[in-house]
Amino acid sequence: MTKHNIVSVSGGKDSTALLLLAIERDVENLQAVFADTGHEHAQTYEYVHYLNDHVFPIRWVRADFRKDIERKREYVRTKWPEKGVPQESVERALAALHPTGNPFLDLCMWKGRFPSTKARFCSEELKRNPIIEQVQMPLLEKGDTIWSWQGVRADESLARRNLPELEDVGGGLWNYRPIINWTAQDCFDMHRKHGIKHNPLYEQGMGRVGCMPCIHARKDELLEISKRFPEEIKRVSEWERIVAEASKRGMSTFFAAVQDDPTAKNQNISHENFGIYRMVEWSKTSRGGTQYDFLRSTNDGPMCSSIYGLCE
Numbered sequence: 001m002t003k004h005n006i007v008s009v010s011g012g013k014d015s016t017a018l019l020l021l022a023i024e025r026d027v028e029n030l031q032a033v034f035a036d037t038g039h040e041h042a043q044t045y046e047y048v049h050y051l052n053d054h055v056f057p058i059r060w061v062r063a064d065f066r067k068d069i070e071r072k073r074e075y076v077r078t079k080w081p082e083k084g085v086p087q088e089s090v091e092r093a094l095a096a097l098h099p100t101g102n103p104f105l106d107l108c109m110w111k112g113r114f115p116s117t118k119a120r121f122c123s124e125e126l127k128r129n130p131i132i133e134q135v136q137m138p139l140l141e142k143g144d145t146i147w148s149w150q151g152v153r154a155d156e157s158l159a160r161r162n163l164p165e166l167e168d169v170g171g172g173l174w175n176y177r178p179i180i181n182w183t184a185q186d187c188f189d190m191h192r193k194h195g196i197k198h199n200p201l202y203e204q205g206m207g208r209v210g211c212m213p214c215i216h217a218r219k220d221e222l223l224e225i226s227k228r229f230p231e232e233i234k235r236v237s238e239w240e241r242i243v244a245e246a247s248k249r250g251m252s253t254f255f256a257a258v259q260d261d262p263t264a265k266n267q268n269i270s271h272e273n274f275g276i277y278r279m280v281e282w283s284k285t286s287r288g289g290t291q292y293d294f295l296r297s298t299n300d301g302p303m304c305s306s307i308y309g310l311c312e
Helices: 013-024 044-055 066-078 088-096 103-111 121-140 184-193 219-228 230-246 274-285 293-299
Strands: 003-010 030-035 058-061 147-148 167-168 171-176
Touching: 003 013, 003 121, 013 030, 013 184, 030 121, 044 058, 058 121, 066 088, 066 103, 088 230, 103 121, 103 230, 121 147, 219 230, 219 274, 230 274
Parallel strands: 003 030, 003 147, 030 058, 147 171
Antiparallel strands: 167 171
């Protein structure tokens, strides 16, 4: 029986610090794995390559939803008409339901919607499952044991506050969270200790550097993305159109569509009216979301902006 130490790398500060810690401890049979969601910023991809070249070899894995989309096509073709779905909607969805090779977009087409804070299926489908299926299961099936290193910290959320440092999942798999009690500063300190650069997005107003944008993006973060990376907003808007065409209702928005305009109660909720561009406009408002903040929306701010004090 062989023990394997597998570190999940995202390109963020926590997982990078985690990888450096594993190397520092000289653990046996170390593997570093990056699950590519297809929804990362180009600078994050570049950073993962940097880690691969200067820190430790990183294996890339990707989810594949081709079979899921094929099954959905068959379901749409045969079951939607039985449920009273108009033939026009059936044909629209069938025309859209073709794999693109992008895991995030294909997942959303298969689901007929985007993930949300209440239905956060993205992490499981795009990160957890590919690593389990492509990396961990082949080792567990041989009878080996795995310590799955996870870069989660207690101060990130209430859900993570009570997670144990070491957890027996069963079947030879253990979840190991050695930085559970670390702070964000501890993680950046680990970078400096080993002379490793942090992801440059942390100096461009980003609090998180995974998906671009993340469904948990802060208001200020969305505004920064719209100013610095308008191409990302344009891409998501196009994805909203594609996912809408693949859905039964013919609509889908990246962020939850909130009907907060009393003059628009009868307005059709669509990705054109309630999509990501509407949320960008909301990000330009002051607290409360009703008053347009001219200075906030027009001020480009400093070239370097960091909620972690990295520009000081």
